[in-house]
Amino acid sequence: MSVVFSILEEHKTVLITMSGQVAREDVEQMRVRTLEIAEETKFTNFIMDISELQSIDRGDGYAVFELGHKFRSTGFSLHTRTAVIMPSDPKARVQVEFLHTVEINRGRGELQYVDSIDAGLYWLRS
Secondary structure, X not given: OEEEEEEEHHHOEEEEEEEEEEOHHHHHHHHHHHHHHHHHHOOOEEEEEOOOEEEEHHHOXXXXXXXXXXXXXXXXXXXXXXXXXXXOOHHHHHHHHHHHHHHHHHOOOEEEEXXXXXXXXXXXXX
């Protein structure tokens, strides 16, 4: 599992790249760090590149539901905008779609699936 945070200062955007097999705790820690960066930078635009994600908690659907359910309590503003480069792995993609459905149903800022970082930046500018 790998998580890399990059600040795209000129775009006022935080790029988060997450790959491999991630545990529930990894996602929770990533959220905490994302909030810290958002507080430091005052940025509300994010790009999540999870194209190389293989699974969340080894494919555990309940863990994914719980992560989605907890999203609002993490403190993310409803005014955030997130462009997501989806996983190429079909099973991971299904997990992420489910996660996002739960998050959206419980209150989440705008979310858009994109094919690249450039496409994400374009969407965030619009």
